[in-house]
Amino acid sequence: MTPNRTQVVVIGGGQAGLAAGYHLRRLGLDFVILDAQATPGGAWQHAWDSLRLFSPAAYSSLPGRLMPPQTGATYPDAQHVVEYLTDYEKRYELPVERPVRVLGVHRDGPLLHVETDSGTWHAGAVISATGTWWRPFLPAVPGRPEFRGRQLHTVEYRSPADFAGQRIIVVGGGNSGAQIAADLAYDSDLTWVTQRPPRFLADDIDGRVLFDVATARRRALDEGRTDVGGVASLGDIVAVPPVRKARDIGLLKASPMFRRLVPGGVEWADGTRVEADAIIWCTGFRPNLSHLAPLQLRGVRGHIATTGTHAVGESRLHLLGYGDWTGPASATLIGVGRPARDAAREIAQLLAAGS
CATH class of the missing domain: 3.50.50.60 (FAD/NAD(P)-binding domain)
Incomplete structure (x- = not known):
C-alpha cells in the first residue's frame, strides 16, 4: 500500500x-x-x-x-x-x-x-x-480476584438505574468518584471509600478558577519562583450542583480505604466488613x-x-x-x-x- x-x-x-x-x-x-x-x-x-x-x-x-x-x-x-x-x-x-x-x-x-x-x-x-x-487504572488491592460481585471502572459506569436497590461501593476521592457516588446515593445502598478524607473545593470555585490557578502555577515554575501547589492546593472535588446537593443533605459521607476485598464485599484493617453487589473503581x-x-x-x-x-x-x-x-x-x-x-x-x- x-x-x-x-x-x-x-x-x-x-x-x-x-x-x-x-x-x-x-x-x-x-x-x-x-x-x-x-x-x-x-x-x-x-x-x-x-x-x-x-x-x-x-x-x-x-x-x-x-x-x-x-x-x-x-x-x-x-x-x-x-x-x-x-x-x-x-x-x-x-x-x-x-x-x-x-x-x-x-x-x-x-x-x-x-x-x-x-x-x-x-x-x-x-x-x-x-x-x-x-487506559483506566485499577489499583492492586489484595483479594480483588476473589470478589464474587461485579467490578467496573469509571469508563463502564452509565446510570444509577443499573444499580437500583443494590449494595454499591464507590472507590475514589476525585471528581469522578464524587459525581458517581452522588448519582448512586439515592436509590442504592452506597458506601463511598476514599484514600484520604474528601477535599471539596469552595462552592464558588469551578473550572474557570482552576484554569487560572493552573496557568499561574506553570508561569511561576517557568520563571523559577516557588511552587505554591496549583490546583491541588485548593482541593480535589469541584462541588458541581449534584455533588453539592448530595453532600449538603448528608448522603456523601466517605469511609477510609479498606484493606482488602473478600468474596462478599470488602474488609477494613480492624476486621469490619461491608457486603457489596458491585464495586465501581473511580481510580483514574x-x-x-x-x-x-x-x-x-x-x-x-x-x-x-x-x-x-x-x-x-x-x-x-x-x-x-x-x-x-x-x-x-x-x-x-x-x-x-x-x-x-x-x-x-x-x-x-x-x-x-x-x-
Whole structure:
C-alpha cells in the first residue's frame, strides 16, 4: 500500500486533536487527524449519563468557537459537549479520518512513519492527542480476584438505574468518584471509600478558577519562583450542583480505604466488613501512549519527558492534552487551546527550518 504523505499527523480526534487542528489550519499547514472512534466527540460520547462539566459553557470552549449554553443547565452535560465537538469539527472543516487506529509511530529518516490499521502516513511532525480515557487504572488491592460481585471502572459506569436497590461501593476521592457516588446515593445502598478524607473545593470555585490557578502555577515554575501547589492546593472535588446537593443533605459521607476485598464485599484493617453487589473503581487513568512505544522515549516509570509539549528525545513529536505535564490544564476543554497553539507554532518553525 502506498504511504500517504502530509506535513503533520494528529493522532486523536477528541478535544485536544481538534484544538491542534484549529491552530494548524490557521498556520496554513497540511495535516490529517486520525481518530480511532467511529463518530465525533472523543471520550465524551462514552461518559456516564449524568456527567457535568465543571464550568459554564462559555468557559468550556475550544479556540475560535464559544460553546453555546445548554438550555436549562448552567453546567452542560456530556451529550452537549459531543454536539459541540461535532459542530466544531464541521465548522472548521478539519480533515478527520475515522475510524483509524494508529498502531505505531516510527522514525524513518527525516520523517516520522505512522502505521495504522488502514495504511501508513509519512509526516514531518506528529501530535499525539489520544488522552487517557482508554487506559483506566485499577489499583492492586489484595483479594480483588476473589470478589464474587461485579467490578467496573469509571469508563463502564452509565446510570444509577443499573444499580437500583443494590449494595454499591464507590472507590475514589476525585471528581469522578464524587459525581458517581452522588448519582448512586439515592436509590442504592452506597458506601463511598476514599484514600484520604474528601477535599471539596469552595462552592464558588469551578473550572474557570482552576484554569487560572493552573496557568499561574506553570508561569511561576517557568520563571523559577516557588511552587505554591496549583490546583491541588485548593482541593480535589469541584462541588458541581449534584455533588453539592448530595453532600449538603448528608448522603456523601466517605469511609477510609479498606484493606482488602473478600468474596462478599470488602474488609477494613480492624476486621469490619461491608457486603457489596458491585464495586465501581473511580481510580483514574494513565496516558494512552502505546502507539509511541517504537520511539523508545519512555523513562523508567513510563513517562515521556517533555519541554512544553514536545518530547525531549524527539523534537518532531508533540504530546497534547494529557495533563499539566503537557501544558497547564491541557486535559480540559478550556485549557488545551494554549498548548495546542504553542505546539502548532513550534511545528511550523521546525518544518520551515527543514524545508
